[in-house]
Amino acid sequence: MADIAPFHVMALLARARELEAAGRSVVHMEIGEPDFPTAEPIVVAGQRALAEGRTRYTAAAGLPELRQAIGGHYRERYGIEVSPRRILITPGASGALQLATAILINPGDRVLLADPGYPCNRHFVRLVEGEAVGVPVGPETGYQLTAKLVERHWDERTTAVLLASPANPTGTVIAPTELAAIVATVEARGGRVIMDEIYHGLIHGVPVQTALAYSEQVLVVNSFSKYYGMTGWRLGWLVAPEDCVGDAEKLAQNLFLAASTPAQYAALAAFEPEAQAIFETRRREFLARRDFLLPALRELGFHIPVTPDGAFYLYADCGRFTDDSYGFALRLLEETGVAITPGIDFGHHLPQRHVRFAYTSAIPRLAEGVERLRRAL
Amino acid sequence: MADIAPFHVMALLARARELEAAGRSVVHMEIGEPDFPTAEPIVVAGQRALAEGRTRYTAAAGLPELRQAIGGHYRERYGIEVSPRRILITPGASGALQLATAILINPGDRVLLADPGYPCNRHFVRLVEGEAVGVPVGPETGYQLTAKLVERHWDERTTAVLLASPANPTGTVIAPTELAAIVATVEARGGRVIMDEIYHGLIHGVPVQTALAYSEQVLVVNSFSKYYGMTGWRLGWLVAPEDCVGDAEKLAQNLFLAASTPAQYAALAAFEPEAQAIFETRRREFLARRDFLLPALRELGFHIPVTPDGAFYLYADCGRFTDDSYGFALRLLEETGVAITPGIDFGHHLPQRHVRFAYTSAIPRLAEGVERLRRAL
Numbered sequence: 001m002a003d004i005a006p007f008h009v010m011a012l013l014a015r016a017r018e019l020e021a022a023g024r025s026v027v028h029m030e031i032g033e034p035d036f037p038t039a040e041p042i043v044v045a046g047q048r049a050l051a052e053g054r055t056r057y058t059a060a061a062g063l064p065e066l067r068q069a070i071g072g073h074y075r076e077r078y079g080i081e082v083s084p085r086r087i088l089i090t091p092g093a094s095g096a097l098q099l100a101t102a103i104l105i106n107p108g109d110r111v112l113l114a115d116p117g118y119p120c121n122r123h124f125v126r127l128v129e130g131e132a133v134g135v136p137v138g139p140e141t142g143y144q145l146t147a148k149l150v151e152r153h154w155d156e157r158t159t160a161v162l163l164a165s166p167a168n169p170t171g172t173v174i175a176p177t178e179l180a181a182i183v184a185t186v187e188a189r190g191g192r193v194i195m196d197e198i199y200h201g202l203i204h205g206v207p208v209q210t211a212l213a214y215s216e217q218v219l220v221v222n223s224f225s226k227y228y229g230m231t232g233w234r235l236g237w238l239v240a241p242e243d244c245v246g247d248a249e250k251l252a253q254n255l256f257l258a259a260s261t262p263a264q265y266a267a268l269a270a271f272e273p274e275a276q277a278i279f280e281t282r283r284r285e286f287l288a289r290r291d292f293l294l295p296a297l298r299e300l301g302f303h304i305p306v307t308p309d310g311a312f313y314l315y316a317d318c319g320r321f322t323d324d325s326y327g328f329a330l331r332l333l334e335e336t337g338v339a340i341t342p343g344i345d346f347g348h349h350l351p352q353r354h355v356r357f358a359y360t361s362a363i364p365r366l367a368e369g370v371e372r373l374r375r376a377l
Numbered sequence: 378m379a380d381i382a383p384f385h386v387m388a389l390l391a392r393a394r395e396l397e398a399a400g401r402s403v404v405h406m407e408i409g410e411p412d413f414p415t416a417e418p419i420v421v422a423g424q425r426a427l428a429e430g431r432t433r434y435t436a437a438a439g440l441p442e443l444r445q446a447i448g449g450h451y452r453e454r455y456g457i458e459v460s461p462r463r464i465l466i467t468p469g470a471s472g473a474l475q476l477a478t479a480i481l482i483n484p485g486d487r488v489l490l491a492d493p494g495y496p497c498n499r500h501f502v503r504l505v506e507g508e509a510v511g512v513p514v515g516p517e518t519g520y521q522l523t524a525k526l527v528e529r530h531w532d533e534r535t536t537a538v539l540l541a542s543p544a545n546p547t548g549t550v551i552a553p554t555e556l557a558a559i560v561a562t563v564e565a566r567g568g569r570v571i572m573d574e575i576y577h578g579l580i581h582g583v584p585v586q587t588a589l590a591y592s593e594q595v596l597v598v599n600s601f602s603k604y605y606g607m608t609g610w611r612l613g614w615l616v617a618p619e620d621c622v623g624d625a626e627k628l629a630q631n632l633f634l635a636a637s638t639p640a641q642y643a644a645l646a647a648f649e650p651e652a653q654a655i656f657e658t659r660r661r662e663f664l665a666r667r668d669f670l671l672p673a674l675r676e677l678g679f680h681i682p683v684t685p686d687g688a689f690y691l692y693a694d695c696g697r698f699t700d701d702s703y704g705f706a707l708r709l710l711e712e713t714g715v716a717i718t719p720g721i722d723f724g725h726h727l728p729q730r731h732v733r734f735a736y737t738s739a740i741p742r743l744a745e746g747v748e749r750l751r752r753a754l
Contacts, residue, residue: 001479001480001624001627001628004624004627004628004631005627006623006627006630007627007630010437010630033433033434037430037432037433038430038432043427043428043430043432046427046639047424047427047428050420050423050424050427051420051424053414053415053420054609055414055415055420055606055607055608055609055610056410056414056608056609057410057608057609058609060387091468091611091633092633092634094632094633094634095633098632102378102504103378107484107506119631120630120631120632123631123632124631124632127479127504127505127632128504128505128506129484129505129506229432230432231432231433231434232431232432232433232434232435232635232637232638233432233637233638233639234468234611234633234634234635234636234637246383247378247381249383250378250381250382250383250384251378251381253383253384253387253497254381254496254497254500254501255471255475255497255500255501255504256468256469256471256472256611257469257471257611258609258611259611260609260610260611260637260640261609261610261611262423262609262610262639262640263637263639
């Protein structure tokens with residue numbers, strides 16, 4: 001338990017709620033959850049599922065229709081065939097990450113991942129007594145692992161690499177050629193790639209490909225939370241290699257029995273044209289927000305050397321203002337009512353010199369936040 | 378992964394579905410899920426939650442109103458005070474069991490549990506590299522651990538005992554005095570009790586008490602699935618001792634972020650009188666089913682030495698018919714279209730001589746099953 005860190009941002013969020021309860025206005029740029037409610041067609045499908053009594057367990061691997069629909073999604077969006085047999089529906093991407101790590105990792109096994117990165121990833125590795133090895137990454141590689149970095153850090157105890165593209169907290173994307181090279185490098189060493197694609201769909205103007213296109217040995221984690229806007233429903237999926245499907249299924253039976261049934265029926269509507277049109281509108285809104293916030297923060301003196309191509313985060317070097325990101329975030333909250341996430345939530349590589357801005361609020365609200373920061377800095 | 382057993386009943390269930398697809402009638406007595414749909418007031422509350430846009434994350438520990446309502450439930454039903462601070466809402470009892478085991482168990486720690494027992498329990502222990510020690514139990518202790526058995530099997534590596542009352546697969550209840558004695562025995566040795574109370578509420582005519590009444594150090598796992606009829610919604614809770622609350626919360630943040638939001642709002646309706654009346658009607662129906670099925674199976678030659686006081690299972694000695702419970706279950710399915718669960722799914726103590734009957738179907742259907750068994754045996 002001592003190796004599992006709490007989210008420091010939670011303390012900030014609690015303080016933000018206190019300030020709001022006391023009548024202060026807070027601009028929330030700390031929250032990694034889109035401000036959009038779940039799209040109407042999905043909500044309607046969820047209500048219909050409840051009306052029809054879809055309240056009992058599904059099979060552990062999930063609703064066959066939904067696994068089929070996700071297979072269709074890979075065909076349409078990426079031009080690849082993925083058998084629904086290999087697709088398991090999980091309680092959020094969290095469930096999928098847990099399956100992937102529990103299947104692959106034995107005690108003492110090392111798993112390489114980018115530092116900074118999403119903190120839960122290393123904790124899932126730790127839970128099964130593996131060792132998460134954070135590889136320091138910076139702007140020179142777009143805050144991502146590369147085939148070269150994997151080569152350099154691989155040793156005889158390493159069994160897997162965990163990638164995320166687009167990544168949290170940096171929003172950066174691994175280019176398809178680099179991704180192919182990493183997969184080849186890992187597999188040449190007899191290792192496996194766990195690929196977090198939960199921000200797929202929220203990618204702007206750069207080529208993107210699923211890691212499944214490069215190897216059927218990759219374990220891909222995805223989610224209905226971000227692009228599909230279903231955060232609170234807790235629904236995701238795992239694409240497992242053929243030789244892991246049996247293990248994934250028996251683990252799912254034991255660890256969570258099945259994902260939420262109403263959520264699975266609701267998610268079927270996510271692949272209909274009506275919902276897809278809503279997702280695209282929202283994606284363009286995120287792009288507009290990024291294009292507003294990025295230059296504004298740079299002008300304020302935050303150093304953001306890489307333009308992120310996805311997700312809804314900006315990872316900013318705040319070294320001009322502080323060498324204590326948590327104290328800095330706390331001070332900004334107290335003095336200006338702007339909430340952001342300190343870098344210390346994302347790893348051990350220069351965490352005191354970085355903060356994360358989430359553009360999960362509408363532009364007028366972001367503009368208000370920028371204005372407050374301008375006055376304070 | 379090799380230590381995690383699949384559910385053998387799944388292969389039987391798949392075969393049953395094949396038979397049904399081919400036009401055969403199957404009487405399902407293998408399924409541990411009530412045949413009742415979720416009660417109308419909960420469904421309506423779920424639909425209202427969706428209409429109101431309750432689709433975003435809640436806090437990791439859950440909706441404050443729901444934690445409060447569960448606290449009220451302990452006050453009303455058991456006459457004890459449990460601070461809502463100690464109540465964490467989880468994705469099913471599975472989520473609660475995972476928190477409890479991950480918090481308490483270090484690699485190599487031993488956890489005592491009854492054999493036969495619910496198989497997932499030992500797998501949660503195994504997942505975090507603990508050692509689940511199945512203690513053989515039989516009719517002489519109502520298939521439950523006792524303070525004496527705990528004393529006898531405790532050693533210097535033992536750190537916890539996992540109890541379930543009523544239990545799956547046996548439906549038996551630990552008497553309050555024995556429960557108090559077990560808790561005292563474990564805590565005198567510096568250990569902890571994890572208490573599975575997911576079948577509480579489904580108890581007929583015997584005194585029952587929550588383990589929380591005997592110690593604030595017990596970790597209690599509960600669920601909205603069984604008594605509250607919300608299986609497919611995936612919602613449960615953990616009551617943690619004060620000194621485990623912080624760990625439970627940071628683990629919940631990392632392992633599943635939060636439980637389903639629509640499910641949490643829906644569950645608020647479970648504590649209203651209207652829903653409670655429905656649950657009581659259903660409990661009485663389960664009692665009627667038990668009172669029908671138990672003598673009928675005994676008459677057929679199944680040996681059921683203990684009358685189970687809860688849940689919806691009968692654990693039957695089929696030694697008169699077979700010494701291969703799986704083959705026996707498969708043969709009954711093929712020859713008579715009656716599906717039951719072989720003992721091998723529940724542990725290593727005489728599993729070949731036992732089968733589990735679930736009375737999750739209405740009495741006429743159970744009668745049809747009994748009639749078919751009568752002809753076959």
